Amino acid sequence: MSTPYAKLPAWADYGLIPLINLSVAFIVAGFVVMLVGENPFRAAVILVEGAFGKGTGIAFTLFYATTFIFTGLSVAVAAHCSLFNIGTEGQAYIGGLGIALVCLSFDSVLPWWVIFPIAIVAAAAFGALWGLIPAYLQAKRGSHIVITTIMFNFIAASTMVYLLVGALKPAGSQAPQTRNFLAGAELPKLNWVIELFGAKIRSAPLNICFLLALVMAFLVWLLIWRTRLGYEMRTYGHSPKAARYAGISETRIIITAMMISGALAGMMALNPVMGDQHNVAIDFVSGAGYVGIAVALMGRLHPVGIVLAAILFGMLYQGGAELAFEMPAISRDMIVIIQGLVILFAGALEHMFRPYIQALFASISPKSVGMQAVRGTGA
Amino acid sequence: MDMFNAIVQVLDSTIRLSVPLLLACLAGLYSERAGIFDIGLEGKMLVGAFAGASAAAVFHSALIGLGTAILISVAFALVHGFASITHRGNQIVSGVAINFVAAGSTIILGQAWFSQGGRTPALQPGERFEAITWPGADAIKGVPIIGPIYAELISGHSILVYFAFAMVPFTWWVLFRTRFGLRMRAVGENPAAVDTAGISVAWLRYRALICTGILTGVAGAYLSMVQNGGFVKDMTAGKGYIALAALIFAKWKPVNAMFACLLFGFLDAASIRLQGSPLPLVGKVPAQFMQALPYVLTVILLAGFIGKAIPPRAGGVPYVKER
Structure with a gap:
């Protein structure tokens, strides 16, 4: 069974086609x-300025x-094993439960650098179990x-609501969330790194989890392309037949892949829970x-691509907030549309422009698409 | 007598709550039987609900609303078809994309057109589908047992409710008694055989998806024009996924689908009714448990502990001729 598409040069496959798909989505x-009656170019300018204009x-x-x-890596690890993990949402939610249990137990006695590794393990373990x-x-x-996994997202949501309005809610509180963590469960911020470059930051939640995410991206690359398990x-x-x-x-490969995927999803919860809100709240x-x-x-399932794509989506989220401020007709839900269009054009319709590009390449240089130039000799 | 009235009331709201599930579930049945996985039911219902309520409010007509709902929903179904049939894209990915585009665009367009925080204007009487009172319902109401059953359960629903339940035998007839149905089932099991017989696989699948779009459009219109009298953002609230669960629970059969949707609707109605009051024998059941129950049941079924759910064989696999 061969793919119905001929080969393209690598730079076209990994650069040009994603770029075209992305452009169409935008x-x-x-x-x-x-x-909705706004100028898209002005919107784009506001978006980019909002995301990168100030520290x-x-x-x-x-x-x-x-x-x-984190969530991108989670989906990618499962996808390399041809498993579509839609359950990242629920696994991250349950990962938050693991973090809550660790932080609520130890935040008054231990410093953050002891709690952080324990919380990482707990978040990963809870997420992995939910994927198991x-x-x-x-x-x-x-x-x-x-x-x-869709069903488990809903079960996770119900479970968390049950716990957050019940057992995890401090007595006498109305809000469906845990109590705020003490200083022991607050992660150090990374804002000083950006301030080194001369930018001013008022208050932003960027924290040490960013470094953890980069480490994880490297480890995922190592796992997928440099280990036996990844192979x-x-x-x-x-x-599956060849395997x-x-x-x-x-059995082993499916369960391992999904548990790694779930663990990465669970670790996502570290960033908002310990780095920003310092509690676990509904949704x-x-x-x-x-x-x-x-x-x-x-990101075409590659860690480097995922980090870049994540930064692009981070830009959309941050810039989108600014955009909603400047253009009242456009709320943050614009990002949801863009997200959907990106999934549609970069995912489901990823091969739409391929035949045209192939034809183009073939007409410019037949060799680049792996065709032999046939001259008169027949055969 | 109080007990009896309470039961009739719960059953009445069971019917109301299971109608959108049933329509969406039958919608999913058409596409999945034709071999196209569709997790975009949720999104198509949502755009149907939004388009229906918007058009009804603007043109002051419930029928125009319903027509628009169907039209837009079919358009989204065709996008799904374009991606997954014509371009052989991943059907799950395409469904996820449709859900996102639907969720975002209904809010953005609703806000831009009506400026009511993502809502559409509240529908006036002639703009929504009214309840139909059956002949003699009021006269017979006082009669014990039969009276409430006839007046509450059978009479007094909107036309879309009766449409939904009429679609069950109709779908069964289409699926098992017509040439189109036979071919549709064949294309979901073994598309190569259908292709060999000289029938276009793509066109059959597109037609199945159009059926899906029509039914999700009606389901959406029911949500925004019967149950609610206007569109509220994210009003499907996971119903498309419950319908998907019901479809699996029903093992892709229309009559089973009705019972599965009634069961899930009943769980919903019961959890609203109970709201913290204790049940005999088991004591107090948390509302979240009742909400999670349809999903838990589906997982247990999928695990093969209550019979086995075997999906159409060619489901999720794009058809490539030269294989």
Whole structure:
């Protein structure tokens, strides 16, 4: 079974096509902006200025990007194994539960540099466990992972609401959230790094999780392309039959991939919970898991691409907030449309422009698409 | 008698709450039977609800509202088809994209057109579908047992409710008694065989998706023009996913789908009704447990502990001719 598409040079495959897809997504988004009666070019300028114009903006952009790096990596790890993990949202939510338990227990006795590693482990473990059940059902009982992970998102939401209006809520409080963590569970900010470059920051939640996210991106690269396990995952992703023939255990590889994916999703919760809000509130994930799908697709499942895509989405989130301020007709929900269009054009319609580009390349230089130039000799 | 009235009331709201699920579930049945996974039911319902309420409010006609809802919803279904049939894209990815575009655009356009915080104007009487009182419903109301059942349960719903339940036998008939239905089921199981017979796989799948779009459009119109009298942002609130769960629970069969949706609707109605009051034997059941129950049941079913749910074989796989 071969792919119905001929090869393109690598730079076109990994640079040109994503760029074209992305541009189309933004052009369509521009039409939506026009439909509500605003100037799309002015909107774009406000968006970029809001995200990168001031030090505070940059810090916020990177703060949002941190969240999306985690969820993007989570989706990508599963996708390399041809598993579509829509459950990132729920796994991150449950990861927050793990962090809450650690922070609420230890924040009065331990300093942050002891709590942080424990919280990382707890968040990863809770997220991984929430990914384990759908993985087991997929591997052993053949139930479709997409459906089970969707169901688990809803079950996670109900469970968290139940806990946050019940056991985790401090007595006498009305708000459905945990008590605020003490200083021991607050992560140090990274704003000084941006201030080194001379920019001024008033208050922004950029914190040490950003570095953790970058480390994780590197580790995911190491895992996928430099380890035996990653090789097995990719093999299974390309062809489950070939993997089975090669003696790779289907059950083991599915469960491992989904647990790593769930762990990365769970770690996402560290950023908003310990780095910003210092409590666990209802719906604190607020769609970041779904953004991860867009980020992973846009980054073509490669950690470098994911970090770049996450920064782009961080820019959209931060710039979008500024945009809503300047243009009242456009609220932050504009980002949801852009997100959807990116998923549509970079994901579902990723091959739409391929044939045209191939034809173009073939007409310029047949060799670049792997065709032999045939001259008279027949055959 | 109080107990009996309470039961009738819960069953009445069960019917009301299961109608959008049922329509969306049957919608999903058409596309999934044709081999196209559709997790974009939620988004299509949402745009249907928004388009219906907007058009009804602007043109002061419930029928124009319903027509617009169907039109827009079908358009979104065709986008899904364009991505997953014509361009052989990933059907799940395309469905996710549709849900996002729907969620965002309904809010942005609603705010831009009506400036009411994402709501559409409240619908006036002639702009929504009114309840139909059946002949003799008022006269018979006082009769014990039969009276409340006839007056509350059977009579007094809007036309869309009866449409939804009429769609169950109709869908069964289309699926199992017509040539189109036979071919549609075949294309979901073995598209190559259908192709060999000289029938276009793509066109069949597109037609199935149009059916999906029509039904999700009606489901959306029901939400915004019958249940609510106006569009509120994110008003589908996961109903598309529950419908998907119901579809699996029903093992992709129309009559089962009705019972699955009634069951999930009943769970919803019961959790609203109970709201913290204790049940006999089990004591107080948390509302969140009742809300999660449809999903838990579906997972248990998927795990193969209550029978086995076997999806159409070619589901989710784009059809490539030269294989």
